[in-house]
Amino acid sequence: MTRRKVIDKYFFSINSRYYEVILNGVNAKKKDEKYVQNCNPILTSMTFSGKQNATEICKEFKILYELLSTYGKEETRIEDTFSYYDCDFLNYWLNNKLRENVNDGLINVKEFYEQIISNNKEFFSKHEELGNHIYIIDPEILENMKLLYKLYVNAVKIINIVYDKDYKPDERENEEQVIVSQENEARNSEAQESEAQKSEAQENQQQEKEEHKPCSYYAEQLDENYKEAMDRCFNSNDDFYNSLKYFKDSYKIITEPSSNKSDACNSIEFYYFPEYDGVLEKKANAIKISSTLLVLSFALPLIYK
Template identity: 45%
Template sequence: MPCKKVTGKEIYSFCINSPYYEALLKHVKDKNSDVKKEEKCNILPTSMSSFNNENAKDICQNFKFLYKSFSTSSGGRTSKNDIFTDYDCDFLNYWLNEKLRENFSDDSNYVKEFYEQIKEQDGTVFSDHEELGNYIHVINLDIFENMKYLYDLYDNSRNILNMMRGQDYPEEKKTNKEKAIEVKASEENAIEENAIDENAIDENAIDEKENEKQKSCSDYTEDCSTKYKKAMDKCLNDNDDFYKALKDFKISYNIAVEQETQDLRNSKSSQYFHLPNYDPVLEKQRNIMAGKILSAPLIMSFVIPLLYKYTPFGPFFRAKAKIIKNRWINPDKNESELLILSTDNEDNISENGEYNIGYYSGTNL
């Protein structure tokens, strides 16, 4: 199917598939000797003259092989002409941005230019999916960082779930020494096929890898918890789409991981297993609301004197206040005024006709 154009929080939707994409990238890495066979990756546009040509060639070869891997992966997507899910084009653009971003810091559309250069050298490579070019562009740095957080969070959650179920990835079952040997063998094959000097292999790097610590389930949970909090902090700057995407991840993590019944690695004992109840956006909204409520009386204490002194309401309020004050001070005078008013009312009734009875005292029996 063709890729799907998305907006809003949907721009982060491809991150949900990060475990699949990571498996695909591992497939590309394991096929390094085949990757090196990719041709027509030797020419760079003149505007990229500062870009290391060997790095450009390596990125080009990996990108082309990665693209082709969508149709050959074990997932068995569909047919040669129907290899993409809705968000695969977004992932390819994300991957290309990640590889090229280190080499360019200007505002030019270097990602699109790099892609067009690949097409120019090899007119058939993307011929079955011309729409891919519509998705290739430079991703805004802030959005790119958001994508990186979500991509890693979904990948971590899958690793945690796999460990809980005892379904470790094959890579995790190997020792660092075995991994290093595989890397060395792969590099040696590439050297033989491309006539590169064998001294390019860094033996010291292999020894360093041997000393690396294997990641445990608690490592993944801690990393997940830390990145979730850092990602949430980024939402304080009006990052609504990213905030919604993070809330979706939290729901997904709760259902898929926290509610998982199997726990063969005792992952639930980790202090980081549950995502933190951390929502600085909600806390900020509460503080703003509390500030408005508390500031209302203070504002009124300033506004009322101003209204009293500088608006037409001032004389009106003062007159009313004076009347009320006088009534409290002179109650006898008020009583006589009320008596006069009462007599006047009775006279008016008499003049109009039917009634002429006045009550002045309770002793008139």
């Protein structure tokens, strides 16, 4: 599989629901020591200062790679290849991890990937084509990708709530009690847990809490992310704008009231999605200004005759 034109570089986000399942699997396997093999040391020119070091990112990348290779399949054949979307997601994930954990954002994605491969040749032997899709993503484009990915994640969560007749969001009091209980538990076990273990526990707690958020929470997140994404189109090319329009056309149904009276999402409101379009507004304002100037150019000579 060869590198494509970048016109569809954002489209891996369409499969966000699938990738979220895969990432949950990564979290579940983090403690398996077999994935640390050949990840220590990782020789790289980068300096890590974030929550995760090179060894931890290498370990997670191996788990992610393995799950994408085998999820939903009894066994991946040697001639099987990743989809373009899978390759784009792996590149996005690796870029994002390095940006979050490397000093000053001075990342070298290709160097890091090749070091992992060099240390784990047999493990990565089934998908040699992946290397053609690993490259540094421009920071602005990476931010666009993160926003679009979040949009798909929240849209799918809203749809799942709509069709889940038994969905009951936690009451605020119950949620606060859960938070307090979790904080106390974390403090009690602080002496026994390492920093990495505490970070993982907090991440799992946050995921558990968010599973029971009301529909309005996801709607608010989607609404804010949509406006921010649209506003970023002023500094992006048409690819991102077209990807946002595709998302809007695919999921604007979530803004329509459901016939199901017990639907937990019936009362949600959107202020920006799907109507807000900063690009069109800017074009419309430009046309108005041009029209005004044109009228003035004809009117002024008549006034001073």
